[in-house]
Amino acid sequence: LRRESMDRAEERLVSMCEERARMLQEQFGVTVNHVHALAILISTFHYEKLPSAIDQETFAKYTGRTSFERPLLNGVAYAQRVFHHEREMFESQQGWIMNTMKRELAPPQLEYAPVIFSQDTVSYLARIDMMSGEEDRENILRARTTGKAVLTNPFRLLGSNHLGVVLTFAVYRPDLPADASVEQRVEATIGYLGGAFDVESLVENLLSKLAGNQDIVVNVYDVTNASEAMVLYGPPSLDDQVPLLHVSMLDFGDPFRKHEMRCRYREKP
Numbered sequence: 001l002r003r004e005s006m007d008r009a010e011e012r013l014v015s016m017c018e019e020r021a022r023m024l025q026e027q028f029g030v031t032v033n034h035v036h037a038l039a040i041l042i043s044t045f046h047y048e049k050l051p052s053a054i055d056q057e058t059f060a061k062y063t064g065r066t067s068f069e070r071p072l073l074n075g076v077a078y079a080q081r082v083f084h085h086e087r088e089m090f091e092s093q094q095g096w097i098m099n100t101m102k103r104e105l106a107p108p109q110l111e112y113a114p115v116i117f118s119q120d121t122v123s124y125l126a127r128i129d130m131m132s133g134e135e136d137r138e139n140i141l142r143a144r145t146t147g148k149a150v151l152t153n154p155f156r157l158l159g160s161n162h163l164g165v166v167l168t169f170a171v172y173r174p175d176l177p178a179d180a181s182v183e184q185r186v187e188a189t190i191g192y193l194g195g196a197f198d199v200e201s202l203v204e205n206l207l208s209k210l211a212g213n214q215d216i217v218v219n220v221y222d223v224t225n226a227s228e229a230m231v232l233y234g235p236p237s238l239d240d241q242v243p244l245l246h247v248s249m250l251d252f253g254d255p256f257r258k259h260e261m262r263c264r265y266r267e268k269p
């Protein structure tokens with residue numbers, strides 16, 4: 001009899017965990033697809049059209065109106081690629097000077113990625129050189145060589161200080177061939193479109209609506225490096241001391257990264 005109730009409990013845990021993993025992966029996927037489309041929109045209407053058909057006001061309006069398409073992002077922004085020899089001209093044309101993530105004057109670099117367009121919800125990104133942040137910089141470099149969606153490690157986001165990951169797509173000159181080499185990709189890069197998955201608050205909101213939420217504890221980990229899993233969501237926990245634990249695979253669309261969801265029953269007081 002005890003054996004049977006244990007089996008039932010396990011079955012229920014598995015089904016709740018798989019449901020949550022599927023749902024989270026689905027919402028991640030639609031969000032990534034929509035950001036991909038935004039990157040193409042920028043390439044088409046900001047670069048292919050001369051003069052540009054997009055300015056900060058248009059970008060803010062359009063991204064605000066379509067935010068329902070990106071349920072797990074706290075906002076999107078576009079950072080332009082600027083080389084050092086273009087900096088002076090860029091800053092005088094913009095009428096402002098770029099900052100670092102630490103709100104200092106950006107020191108000389110070979111190239112920069114200052115945010116020129118931002119959704120209102122992330123207006124604090126405006127004028128920041130995104131290459132001045134370690135996680136964002138790595139994302140930018142990997143996005144432009146791969147041409148794919150890339151994700152950072154979990155880290156504390158600007159603005160909210162919530163735990164999350166940043167998503168980046170490179171924006172290319174419209175003449176980039178479909179079979180471009182890595183060198184051609186890097187050369188044809190004109191900017192970066194991305195935003196942050198605010199996992200701490202938006203995933204919480206997603207899971208809180210599901211039945212049985214009171215009964216289980218959910219964690220999401222970045223397990224890219226198998227020997228040191230990084231918590232992306234949920235309380236710190238010692239999984240090896242738990243009698244019933246289920247691990248569901250997650251695919252967030254960046255083949256370089258591995259994520260998983262771990263679920264267990266909440267301990268009854």
Ligand code: WA2
Binds near residue numbers: 079115157
């Ligand atoms: N977006 C929101 N919050 C952040 C952040 C970010 N990056 N980095 C740290 N906190 C404009 O890759 C281009 C967005 C980065 C895109």
